[in-house]
Structure formats: C-alpha cells, structure tokens
Amino acid sequence: MALNQFLLLSLFLFCTGVYGALVRRSGVLVLMSIELMLNAANLNLVAFSAFYKGELSGQVFALFVIAIAAAEVGVGLAIVLLLYRNLSSADLDRADSMKG
Amino acid sequence: MAHWAFLIPLVPAVSYFVILLFGKRFGERCSYIGIAALSAAWVMAAINVYQWIDRREIVRESIEWFEWGGGSIRVGTHVDGLATMMLFVVTSVSLLVHVYSLEYLRGDRRYTHYYAALSLFSASMLMLVIADNTLALLTSWELVGLCSFMLISHWWEDKDNSNAGLKAFITNRVGDVGLIVGIIILYFVAGKTFDIDTINSAALSGSIRHGTLLIAAVCLLAAVCSKSGQVPLHIWLPDAMAGPTPVSALIHAATMVVAGVYMVARLYGVFFAGLSIDEGGMNLLALVGGVTMVIGASMAFVQNDIKRVLAYSTISQLGYMVAALGVGAWTGGVFHLFTHAFFKACLFLGAGSLSHACHHTFDMREMGGLRKKMPTTFLTFTIGTLALAGVPPLAGFWSKDEILNGARANDFPIIMVLGFVAAIMTAAYMGRALYLIFFGQYRGHAHPHESPKVMMIPVSILAGLAVVVGLLNAPFADYRFGQWVKFEVEVENRYGAAGEVAAAAEAEGEHAAEGEVVAEAEGEHAAEAEHVIVHSITEIKELAPGEVVLFEPEEHEFNIGVAGSSVAIGLVGLLIATWIYLLRKAPKNLLLVNPFRALYTLLLQKYYLDKLAVDGIAKGTAGPVADGSYWVNQKIIDGAVNGVGVTTKKYLAPFAYEQLDQFVVDGLYNGLGETTKGLGSAFRKLQNGRIQRYGLWLFFAVAILGLVVALLA
Numbered sequence: 049m050a051l052n053q054f055l056l057l058s059l060f061l062f063c064t065g066v067y068g069a070l071v072r073r074s075g076v077l078v079l080m081s082i083e084l085m086l087n088a089a090n091l092n093l094v095a096f097s098a099f100y101k102g103e104l105s106g107q108v109f110a111l112f113v114i115a116i117a118a119a120e121v122g123v124g125l126a127i128v129l130l131l132y133r134n135l136s137s138a139d140l141d142r143a144d145s146m147k148g
Numbered sequence: 149m150a151h152w153a154f155l156i157p158l159v160p161a162v163s164y165f166v167i168l169l170f171g172k173r174f175g176e177r178c179s180y181i182g183i184a185a186l187s188a189a190w191v192m193a194a195i196n197v198y199q200w201i202d203r204r205e206i207v208r209e210s211i212e213w214f215e216w217g218g219g220s221i222r223v224g225t226h227v228d229g230l231a232t233m234m235l236f237v238v239t240s241v242s243l244l245v246h247v248y249s250l251e252y253l254r255g256d257r258r259y260t261h262y263y264a265a266l267s268l269f270s271a272s273m274l275m276l277v278i279a280d281n282t283l284a285l286l287t288s289w290e291l292v293g294l295c296s297f298m299l300i301s302h303w304w305e306d307k308d309n310s311n312a313g314l315k316a317f318i319t320n321r322v323g324d325v326g327l328i329v330g331i332i333i334l335y336f337v338a339g340k341t342f343d344i345d346t347i348n349s350a351a352l353s354g355s356i357r358h359g360t361l362l363i364a365a366v367c368l369l370a371a372v373c374s375k376s377g378q379v380p381l382h383i384w385l386p387d388a389m390a391g392p393t394p395v396s397a398l399i400h401a402a403t404m405v406v407a408g409v410y411m412v413a414r415l416y417g418v419f420f421a422g423l424s425i426d427e428g429g430m431n432l433l434a435l436v437g438g439v440t441m442v443i444g445a446s447m448a449f450v451q452n453d454i455k456r457v458l459a460y461s462t463i464s465q466l467g468y469m470v471a472a473l474g475v476g477a478w479t480g481g482v483f484h485l486f487t488h489a490f491f492k493a494c495l496f497l498g499a500g501s502l503s504h505a506c507h508h509t510f511d512m513r514e515m516g517g518l519r520k521k522m523p524t525t526f527l528t529f530t531i532g533t534l535a536l537a538g539v540p541p542l543a544g545f546w547s548k549d550e551i552l553n554g555a556r557a558n559d560f561p562i563i564m565v566l567g568f569v570a571a572i573m574t575a576a577y578m579g580r581a582l583y584l585i586f587f588g589q590y591r592g593h594a595h596p597h598e599s600p601k602v603m604m605i606p607v608s609i610l611a612g613l614a615v616v617v618g619l620l621n622a623p624f625a626d627y628r629f630g631q632w633v634k635f636e637v638e639v640e641n642r643y644g645a646a647g648e649v650a651a652a653a654e655a656e657g658e659h660a661a662e663g664e665v666v667a668e669a670e671g672e673h674a675a676e677a678e679h680v681i682v683h684s685i686t687e688i689k690e691l692a693p694g695e696v697v698l699f700e701p702e703e704h705e706f707n708i709g710v711a712g713s714s715v716a717i718g719l720v721g722l723l724i725a726t727w728i729y730l731l732r733k734a735p736k737n738l739l740l741v742n743p744f745r746a747l748y749t750l751l752l753q754k755y756y757l758d759k760l761a762v763d764g765i766a767k768g769t770a771g772p773v774a775d776g777s778y779w780v781n782q783k784i785i786d787g788a789v790n791g792v793g794v795t796t797k798k799y800l801a802p803f804a805y806e807q808l809d810q811f812v813v814d815g816l817y818n819g820l821g822e823t824t825k826g827l828g829s830a831f832r833k834l835q836n837g838r839i840q841r842y843g844l845w846l847f848f849a850v851a852i853l854g855l856v857v858a859l860l861a
Contacts, residue, residue: 070844078840144837 054095062088075128075138079121086117149196150207150227156192156235157274160185160242164267171260182263183246186270190239193232200232201632208280219340226280226344229633230413230482234277237489238403240613242270244606245398248497251602252394252504262302262392269295273403277410281342282331285411289327289375292404293320299399300391312390319384319761323374327411330367333360334418345637348417352688352699354643358421365422368415369433376408377463378470379440383758385463389455389510393500396455401462401496402489409469413482416473416635416701425476426684428559437471438566440464443755445573449580450751453510454499457581461536462492464570468551471563477554478701479621479630484551486629487535487543487617494610495532501525501603502585507594512584514592521596524604526586528611533582535614537575538718540711543618545718549711550621557704571714572721579725587730623706630703638679639699641691 061084068081090110097106132138163185167178174181210224225231246266253262272291279285301313335342337360338350351361372378377385388400399405412419412433423431444464451457465488472481503510505522519526535542538549548571555564590596598604621629682688683702691697753759834845 066847070840070847140839143839 051095051099054091058088058091058095061085061091073139073141075131075140076125078140079124079128082124083117083121086113089113149192149199150205150225150232151209152192153196153207153209153225153227153231153235153278156189156196156239157271157278159188159192159271160267160274161271164264164271167260167264167267171264174260176254176259178260179246179250179263182267183243183250185267186239186243186246189270189274190243193235193239196227196232197236200227200229201627204229204632210280213283221283221342222281223284224280225278227278230410230635231278233482233486233633234410235274237486238270238273238277241398241402241489241493241610242266242273244493244609245394245497248397248500248603248606249392249394251600252500253392256392258302262299265295265298265302266395266398269299269399269404273407276407279344281344282334282347282415283342285344285414286327286331289371289407289411290324292399292407293317293324293375296320296388296399296404299395300388302391302395306390309390312384312387315762316384316388318766319381320374323371323381326367326370326374330364330371333364333367334415337361337364344414348415348637349639351417351421352637352639352685353641354421354685354688356421358424361418361422365419366432368411368418369436372408372412372470373436374408375411376405376466376470377440377444378408378436378467379443380757380761382440382444382463383754383761386456386459386754389453389459393455393496393503396459397493397496397500400459401492405462405466406469406485406489409466409473409481409485412470412473413478413485413635416478417637417639417699419473420476420701421685423474424685425474426558426686430560430562431474434471434474434555434560434563437467437469437474438563440467441471441570442467442566442573445570445577447751447754448577449573450748452512454502454512454515454581454585455496455510457512457577458492458495458499461495461574461577464574465492465536468548468567468570471567472551472554475551475555475560475563476558476701477551477704478635479633479703480547480550480554482633483621483629484547486633487547487614490610490617491532491535491543491614494528494607494614495536497603497607497610498525498529498532501599501607502529504599504603505594505596506592509592509594512581515585515590516588516592517586517590518596519586521590522598524598524608528604528607529586530582531611531614533578535618537578537722538571538714539722540715541615541618541622543614543616545711545715546618546621549706549714552714553704553707553710556707556710558702568713568717572717572724575718575721576725579722580729583725583729634700634703636698636700638696639682639688640696641688641693643689643693 065081065084065086065088068084069078072078072081090113093106093110093113097103097110100106128138131140131143135142160182163181167174167181171178206226206228208224208226210222213221213223215221227235246263249262249266253259256262269292272288272295276285276288276292279288297313297317300316301310304310304313331342334347334351337356338347341347350356370381373381374384385400385405389396391400419425419433423433425431425433441464444460444462444467448457448460448464451460465484469481469484469488472478472484499510501522502515502518502525505518505525506515509515531542535544538545540546548567552564552567552571555561555567619625679696679698681698681700682691683700688697688699750756
C-alpha cells in the first residue's frame with residue numbers, strides 16, 4: 049500500500065481536529081478534537097513505521113502517545129468538570145477571566 | 149556482625165541528629181539518648197570482637213558511592229582485626245566518657261550541644277576505623293577534627309578556649325593538606341583507586357616507583373604529625389586541654405589523636421615500602437616518633453597543670469606508637485595504641501575527678517595529700533601511673549616492651565636508646581605528678597571529697613582494663629593479640645619488569661573492578677590456598693615474577709633482656725621522683741644553678757616551638773600582611789575614592805544635572821514609558837482571554853513556520 053493514502057487521511061483528521069478545537073464552544077468537544085489531532089499524528093507515525101520496514105521506533109512512539117493521551121484526557125476532563133462547576137456551563141467563551 | 153558493621157557508626161550518627169533536633173525538648177535527658185546509642189554500638193562492637201576471635205575472616209562490604217564517565221567510586225566497610233580492635237576501644241571509652249560526663253557536665257550551659265558533639269564524634273571515629281577506602285577515611289578524618297574543634301572551644305566565652313580550638317583546627321589543617329595530597333598521589337599511582345587494600349598491595353608489589361611512594365609517604369606523615377601530635381606539629385595538643393576533661397580523655401588521649409597512628413597502620417604498605425622500613429638503621433617515621441617521645445616526655449616535667457602533664461605524656465606515648473610503626477614493630481605499635489587508650493583515659497578521668505573535688509583547679513600546686521580524702525581516685529590514678537611507667541604486669545609494660553624489643557630486633561639502635569630515655573622520663577614525671585597530688589600536705593583552699601559513683605565507676609572500669617589488657621599479648625598466653633590483630637596483604641612480585649607490568653596494570657584497570665568481585669566471591673578459597681608469608685621487600689624481590697605471597701610485618705619473640713632493662717629503667721625513674729618529690733632530698737636551689745636553670749626555661753618555653761609557630765609563622769605573616777593591607781587601604785583606596793568624590797562634586801555634578809539628567813535621562817525614561825504604553829494598548833487586543841483565539845494564532849503561526857521550512861527545504 050502506498051504511503052500517501054495514510055498521509056492524506058491523517059491530514060484530513062488533523063484538519064478536522066484543528067477546526068473543531070478552534071471553533072467549537074463546548075470544552076468536551078474541544079477535547080475530542082484534540083484527541084483527533086493526536087490520532088492523526090499517531091497514524092503518521094505508524095504509517096511511516098510500516099513504510100520503512102524493520103523500523104519499530106514509530107510504533108513504539110505511537111504507543112507512548114496513546115498512553116500519554118489517555119492521561120491527558122483524564123486531566124482535560126477534570127478541568128472541564130471544574131469549569132462546569134464554577135460557571136455552570138462548559139462554554140469555553142465564558143472562561144475568559146484571563147482577559148487583560 | 150561484620151557484614152553489618154556500618155550500623156555501628158550509624159547508631160551514634162542517628163543519635164546526633166536526634167539530640168540536635170529535639171535537644172530543646174529533651175533538655176538534660178538527651179544525655180540518655182547518647183548513652184543508649186553508645187551502648188548499642190558497644191554491644192555490636194563486642195559481638196564483632198567475639199565473632200572475629202571465633203572466625204578471623206576479613207569481611208568487606210561495599211556499595212557504589214558515585215559514578216562518572218571515567219569510573220566509579222565505591223565506599224564500604226572493611227572489618228579486620230585492626231578495625232575490630234579499634235571499634236571496641238572507641239565504643240568502650242566513648243561509652244564510659246558519656247556516663248562520666250553525666251555528673252561532670254551537670255548543669256552545663258551547653259549540655260545538649262556537648263552530648264550532640266560527643267555522638268557525632270563517636271560516629272565519625274567509628275566510621276574512620278572501618279573505612280575501606282582513603283576517601284571515606286579522609287571524610288571521617290575531617291569530621292573528627294571538626295568535633296575536636298567544637299569540643300575544645302566548648303566554653304568559648306573564655307577567649308583562651310576559643311583560641312585553643314582555633315589553634316587545634318589550624319594546626320591540623322597544615323597536616324590535612326598533606327593527607328589530601330598523599331591520597332591523590334596514591335589514587336593515581338595505584339591504578340585510579342581509593343581502595344586501601346589495593347593501594348597497600350600495589351605499594352609493596354613494586355609496581356610503583358620508589359620515589360613516588362616516598363613522596364606520598366612523607367605527605368601522609370605530615371597528616372600523622374598534625375593529628376597525632378608529633379613534633380613539630382604537636383603544639384595544639386597541650387592547648388586542647390582547654391576543653392572539658394572527659395573530652396580530653398576521649399578525643400585527645402584515647403581515640404582521635406591515635407587516628408594518625410591508625411592511618412599509618414592501615415596504609416602500612418605505603419610507609420613500609422616508601423620509607424624502606426625493612427632496611428633498618430633509621431627512617432623518617434621512626435625519627436619523628438623517636439624525637440617526639442623524648443621531647444614530649446621532657447616537657448611534661450615542668451608543667452604544674454595536671455592535664456598538661458598528661459597531654460605531654462600523650463604526645464610522648466604517641467611518639468612511641470609512631471616510632472614502633474617506624475621500626476617495623478607493627479603489632480607493638482598497635483598494641484600500645486590499644487593499652488594506652490585505657491590507661492590514659494583512666495588518668496584523664498582521674499584528673500577530672502580531682503578537679504571536681506578541688507574547686508575546678510588542675511593546678512598540682514593547690515593539691516597534695518589527697519590520698520586519704522579521695523581513696524578511689526588515688527587507687528585508680530596509681531594504677532594508671534604504674535601502667536604508664538611500664539611496671540609489670542600492668543598494660544603499659546607489655547606494649548612498651550614490645551616496641552623496644554622491635555627496635556632492637558629490627559636494628560634500630562638509636563630508637564631503642566631514645567625509647568629507654570623516654571621510659572625513664574615517663575616514670576619520673578608520672579611519679580612527680582603522683583607525689584605532688586596525693587602525698588604531703590594539702591595546699592589548696594577547698595574541701596576535697598571523693599567524686600560521686602557515676603564518675604568513679606567508669607574510672608574504675610578503665611583502671612581494671614589497664615591492669616588486664618596487657619596480658620592479651622603476654623608471651624605465655626595461649627592466644628595472643630598479635631594473632632588477632634595483624635597487618636596482612638596479598639602481594640604479587642612485580643619488581644624487575646616494573647615498567648611493563650605497570651602499563652599492563654593500567655590497561656587492566658577496568659578489569660580490576662570485576663576481578664575484585666570475583667576475589668570476594670572466592671575469598672574462602674583464597675584463604676584455603678595458604679600463600680607463603682614474607683616479612684620484607686627483599687623477600688618479595690626474590691620471588692618469581694608474578695608470584696603471589698602474603699605480606700606480614702615480622703613479629704619478634706619476647707626478649708628477657710629488653711624486658712628486664714625496661715622494668716629496671718621504669719623503677720629508676722620512679723625512684724628519682726620519690727627522691728626528689730616525696731623525700732625532698734634534692735638540693736633546694738637546684739633550679740637556680742645555671743645548666744638546670746637554662747634547661748628549665750627551655751622546657752617551660754616548650755623548646756620555643758610554640759613561639760616559632762605562633763609568633764614566627766602566624767603573627768609573622770599576619771602582621772606584615774595586616775600592615776600592608778592597612779597602608780593600601782588608607783593611602784591608595786581611600787585616596788582614590790576621595791579624589792573621585794572631590795572631582796565629581798566640583799566639576800561633574802552641575803553638568804550632569806543640567807545636561808544629562810534633565811534632558812537625556814528624563815527624556816529617555818519618558819520616551820520609554822510612552823512607547824511601552826502604546827505597545828501595551830496595541831497588544832492588549834491580543835490578550836482577549838479567549839482561549840480559542842489564542843489557539844488560532846498558534847496554529848496560524850505554526851502553519852507559516854511550516855510553510856517557511858517547506859519552502860526552504
């Protein structure tokens with residue numbers, strides 16, 4: 049199989065993730081979009097790893113990313129939960145107390 | 149126990165921190181923490197002695213201390229006969245001193261500090277004696293020096309006491325430089341190792357050039373001189389008596405000051421090969437020891453302070469130990485260290501008891517006739533005196549005899565003569581002290597009384613030990629001290645092919661570490677293999693190249709002639725003292741006659757060695773340096789500052805205010821403020837607090853960056 053198809057899929061996933069992360073208002077959906085971006089990167093890693101045969105570091109790295117992403121989701125969800133508690137909504141636009 | 153030897157120093161170390169951290173809360177009860185810790189350490193040391201006598205198997209344990217690109221340094225414990233003996237001596241004397249101090253230091257203003265320092269001292273000293281490498285040895289060496297400094301100036305409100313502490317500290321620093329340099333030299337020449345066994349083995353095997361070894365040995369000897377009070381660096385030890393008496397007993401008589409002797413005994417291979425001890429005649433180590441024992445003993449005659457008499461006596465006895473090692477009588481030197489610790493601690497604690505009774509004075513002119521009033525002190529002090537004077541069968545006789553016999557058998561006639569001279573002087577000055585204190589009429593103004601039991605029991609125990617420990621090495625005993633405590637190291641003959649083998653050894657440096665592990669594992673097999681035992685470098689040279697043997701310094705049979713003469717000489721010394729100080733038969737104005745007068749002044753001035761060090765070296769450098777600095781400060785620095793000030797005021801200031809400050813500086817700051825304000829309002833729009841807007845900028849910037857990188861590639 050050619051490498052390009054995977055890269056295109058990965059690009060699509062990544063752009064979707066960026067779009068979601070930038071325009072969605074709900075914190076949960078932003079988190080999900082971030083996951084999409086991470087998985088796009090994972091896909092890239094695995095694709096290159098398969099393309100260069102015998103080179104396993106890409107796969108190992110992907111495993112690392114998955115593990116870290118799991119931890120990151122845990123932290124992210126906790127933040128969203130706290131936002132919801134304090135503002136009674138998960139709308140990110142309302143979390144603007146850092147405004148100068 | 150030997151495998152867990154690190155626990156022995158660890159327990160007092162823990163006690164130190166506990167006392168330090170909770171001293172305020174515990175108050176006077178903190179002394180019991182120290183006593184409990186030392187009791188635990190003593191029990192462990194005693195078990196270790198038992199096991200050593202039972203098995204006599206050298207135990208080494210080590211862990212990696214730190215590691216870097218070029219190699220690693222291991223640290224660990226090395227328990228052999230010498231370490232076992234030292235552990236027992238240190239814990240015993242320290243425990244007794246802890247108990248004794250309960251009463252002696254009662255109500256002291258820094259009671260907790262005192263006990264904390266005692267604990268730290270015990271821990272460091274115990275660490276010193278089981279260290280298996282020179283770096284750990286150096287560390288604990290410095291630690292005991294620190295504790296000594298802390299305890300000498302324990303009553304630092306008195307300027308004399310803090311000066312004494314400083315003198316001890318600074319004099320020791322001179323020797324410590326030698327120690328550091330020696331250790332560094334040995335590190336490089338012994339194949340980049342701090343391991344003591346390896347260094348000894350390398351020194352004896354001939355793989356190190358003799359000149360290098362000589363320099364290393366002389367450097368280490370400087371450290372011995374300072375720590376163990378050898379001429380010319382002995383000047384701090386009499387002043388160190390400013391500390392509390394139990395401290396003098398523990399640190400400045402029984403344990404710390406023998407650290408130098410211990411170090412020579414531990415690194416004996418270096419000294420033996422470096423100073424060519426087996427060739428007889430004379431060498432630097434024996435010379436230093438020989439001179440010290442006579443000079444120390446002679447100065448003890450003119451002192452009126454009982455503690456100073458004992459201090460000079462300690463110097464003299466340390467001279468015996470160093471001379472013993474110098475003449476190759478290893479066992480004799482170490483055995484003297486062992487016996488001396490007990491009887492000298494006994495004497496010091498006895499002196500403390502005397503001062504406790506007589507209004508805190510140590511002046512013998514204010515004592516006298518105390519025999520009836522303080523019977524226990526009298527008895528123990530007499531035992532200590534006789535042991536020190538070398539009267540059989542007390543401890544000092546056996547060890548001193550062994551040293552003199554070693555000097556005779558190993559062909560060091562000068563040292564033997566000096567030893568006999570010092571022996572007669574020792575007996576005489578101790579007799580003088582004994583008669584001045586306990587006989588005649590009481591000359592003070594206090595009401596002397598016997599000290600309480602808590603002080604007298606430790607003294608009695610030490611006196612008892614002073615009677616019996618000498619018998620451990622008596623010629624008729626079944627088991628002898630010399631069989632339990634001996635210096636032995638495996639040596640491979642590398643003479644002849646020195647250059648080539650040394651190069652090979654360097655190449656093998658990395659394998660050596662692995663080799664050690666194997667050797668440890670095969671320790672038992674090696675012991676079974678029974679190497680040939682040799683006693684001198686000549687014998688090692690005669691071996692086939694590469695042959696491995698066991699090196700031990702030679703031990704000599706008991707010699708009735710030497711023993712008899714040393715007893716006779718000791719008795720003569722005592723008789724002289726009796727004649728002068730008890731019977732008062734000597735001409736009254738003897739000291740006014742010129743040769744005696746001059747000698748007396750010379751001794752009173754301590755051979756002018758103190759004057760040389762303090763006035764000549766310390767003040768000699770301090771004075772001109774201070775004057776010079778003062779001149780530079782007054783004339784040059786002050787002049788420069790004043791000149792600059794005047795010039796500025798006259799010419800520079802008006803110009804600076806009108807032109808620079810008003811126009812340039814103010815303008816600059818105003819401009820800066822305005823610019824910042826403008827930039828701030830421009831950038832404020834970016835800081836809108838909307839996290840997703842930030843994200844947009846981020847992605848935008850990364851996209852541009854990616855584009856640039858892609859285009860450039």
